[in-house]
Amino acid sequence: MARHRLFLPDADPEPGTHLTIAGQEAHHAARVKRMAPGDALELLNGRGLRALGTIQGFDREPGQGRGAKPEWVLRVLVTSAEREAPLQPRLRVLAGVPKGPHLEEMIDQLSQVGAAAWSPLVTTRTVVSPRSGKMLKAERIASESAKQCGRAWTMEIGEPVPLDDALADGRQGARPATRVIVADASGGVYEPDGSPDLTLLIGPEGGFAEGELEAARRADAAVCRFGVHVMRVETAAVVAAGIILDAERRRPRP
Amino acid sequence: MARHRLFLPDADPEPGTHLTIAGQEAHHAARVKRMAPGDALELLNGRGLRALGTIQGFDREPGQGRGAKPEWVLRVLVTSAEREAPLQPRLRVLAGVPKGPHLEEMIDQLSQVGAAAWSPLVTTRTVVSPRSGKMLKAERIASESAKQCGRAWTMEIGEPVPLDDALADGRQGARPATRVIVADASGGVYEPDGSPDLTLLIGPEGGFAEGELEAARRADAAVCRFGVHVMRVETAAVVAAGIILDAERRRPRP
Numbered sequence: 001m002a003r004h005r006l007f008l009p010d011a012d013p014e015p016g017t018h019l020t021i022a023g024q025e026a027h028h029a030a031r032v033k034r035m036a037p038g039d040a041l042e043l044l045n046g047r048g049l050r051a052l053g054t055i056q057g058f059d060r061e062p063g064q065g066r067g068a069k070p071e072w073v074l075r076v077l078v079t080s081a082e083r084e085a086p087l088q089p090r091l092r093v094l095a096g097v098p099k100g101p102h103l104e105e106m107i108d109q110l111s112q113v114g115a116a117a118w119s120p121l122v123t124t125r126t127v128v129s130p131r132s133g134k135m136l137k138a139e140r141i142a143s144e145s146a147k148q149c150g151r152a153w154t155m156e157i158g159e160p161v162p163l164d165d166a167l168a169d170g171r172q173g174a175r176p177a178t179r180v181i182v183a184d185a186s187g188g189v190y191e192p193d194g195s196p197d198l199t200l201l202i203g204p205e206g207g208f209a210e211g212e213l214e215a216a217r218r219a220d221a222a223v224c225r226f227g228v229h230v231m232r233v234e235t236a237a238v239v240a241a242g243i244i245l246d247a248e249r250r251r252p253r254p
Numbered sequence: 255m256a257r258h259r260l261f262l263p264d265a266d267p268e269p270g271t272h273l274t275i276a277g278q279e280a281h282h283a284a285r286v287k288r289m290a291p292g293d294a295l296e297l298l299n300g301r302g303l304r305a306l307g308t309i310q311g312f313d314r315e316p317g318q319g320r321g322a323k324p325e326w327v328l329r330v331l332v333t334s335a336e337r338e339a340p341l342q343p344r345l346r347v348l349a350g351v352p353k354g355p356h357l358e359e360m361i362d363q364l365s366q367v368g369a370a371a372w373s374p375l376v377t378t379r380t381v382v383s384p385r386s387g388k389m390l391k392a393e394r395i396a397s398e399s400a401k402q403c404g405r406a407w408t409m410e411i412g413e414p415v416p417l418d419d420a421l422a423d424g425r426q427g428a429r430p431a432t433r434v435i436v437a438d439a440s441g442g443v444y445e446p447d448g449s450p451d452l453t454l455l456i457g458p459e460g461g462f463a464e465g466e467l468e469a470a471r472r473a474d475a476a477v478c479r480f481g482v483h484v485m486r487v488e489t490a491a492v493v494a495a496g497i498i499l500d501a502e503r504r505r506p507r508p
Contacts, residue, residue, distance in 0.1 A: 087482065101355075105359060108486075108489075109489045109492075109493075111483075112481070112483055112484070112485045112486065112489045112493075113481055113483075113485070113489065113493055114481055114482055114483055148484070148486075149483040149484040149485065149486075150483055150484050151483055189500065189503055189504050190500075226496065226500065227366070227367055227368060227496065227499070227500075228341065228368055228499075229365075229366055229367075229368055229403040229404055229405055230366070230402070230403040230404050231366045231367070231403065232362075232366065232402075232403075235362075235363045235366045235367065235492065238363075238489065238492065238493060239363075239366075239367055239492060239493065239496035240496075242480065242481065242493035242494075242496055242497055243496055243497055243500045245481070245482075246443065246444075246480065246481075246497045246500075246501075247500075249443060250443050
């Protein structure tokens with residue numbers, strides 16, 4: 001079974017460091033996982049750290065404020081600490097915000113499949129515009145998912161990007177240089193080319209408008225098909241991301 | 255936008271047939287979609303039919319039983335009817351039953367990505383055993399999804415399969431002959447080989463037991479890795495299915 005992981009966004013310890021951890025992570029380790037001194041843990045900070053630690057002990061400290069319950073505090077000795085580079089290639093996914101609970105599902109799945117970042121894509125047919133509460137929730141899910149699936153780098157959640165801006169990023173000579181891939185039934189199979197930076201555009205429900213596809217082709221985007229049936233936004237996003245990353249892994253990196 | 259589709263499991267009409275459709279599909283077309291005479295429809299039966307029809311009109315018939323409301327009845331003229339072959343290759347996915355709402359999500363996504371069938375996989379670490387209510391729900395979701403994503407063939411929902419039986423199906427000389435693919439972090443990239451019949455095995459939470467992986471290798475199963483992070487069962491199933499079908503599409507069929 002997988003080793004228990006703690007997500008500590010503010011930590012960046014060296015081996016030999018003694019950490020004192022309060023809050024949810026300490027409570028969870030003590031009461032839910034019922035861990036004990038001597039148990040091993042993995043520590044992630046979402047910014048490249050992958051450390052191992054050993055539980056030294058648990059303390060109970062008085063809670064903050066009148067009538068607050070005592071809080072669990074966890075003492076951990078860091079035994080090793082590595083800094084991992086972000087995954088190559090870097091794949092940024094721009095996709096519309098699916099309705100209802102499907103946004104959480106999409107963020108979680110994109111994180112598991114190894115996307116580097118997600119931003120809402122703004123198109124002429126985009127219906128759902130994310131409120132700030134939804135974006136904060138997306139960030140919480142990305143953190144939780146990084147811990148669950150053992151990512152050293154948390155998937156970034158970005159601001160909405162209009163289609164024209166996304167296409168401009170892919171034009172020859174554009175900085176930052178990225179290869180833009182547009183998922184559409186009119187395309188062929190994805191051909192990996194070893195680019196270190198990829199941007200995948202997933203159309204809204206109803207697909208891209210014809211003028212949008214023409215603009216994508218004029219901007220030298222790769223229009224590709226990732227399945228034979230109609231896929232909902234969240235399914236298309238995770239399946240296309242999985243296919244692209246797998247195809248690039250088949251090809252030796254430069 | 256996509257044409258409105260009706261799912262008619264008992265219909266198999268020739269062009270020129272006049273259909274009379276009652277029940278949910280008629281109500282939905284009349285009241286939710288507010289369709290009108292002259293509107294075009296696509297008709298699927300889940301067993302290969304893809305027909306086009308034109309709405310001739312709506313009737314209101316007395317409801318069944320005392321006090322029942324009148325029912326909508328839809329009259330459709332079938333203008334064309336094709337029988338599609340099932341997708342090649344045929345990909346059967348065997349995966350544990352995820353907890354809570356994730357089963358519905360997995361069935362829907364496997365259907366969108368083009369899997370031919372799903373059955374629960376029984377392993378030593380399988381925790382959740384599906385009750386018959388869950389299996390019936392899985393069938394309803396597969397039908398609904400076929401309609402949504404325009405599949406001519408509904409994804410089949412099968413009985414639980416023990417791992418040993420699944421591996422035996424892949425042994426040389428076994429009938430029916432299928433190529434067995436086992437998703438595990440210890441494997442390499444999936445190499446397409448043009449097999450017309452594929453069986454994908456997704457391990458339970460916590461992964462396959464080591465003895466199970468040895469048995470898979472002894473049975474000549476292809477052990478393959480479909481991502482770099484830990485994926486939940488439902489994500490691994492849809493991503494691996496997408497990668498396999500895409501890799502096979504890159505390879506010309508025999």
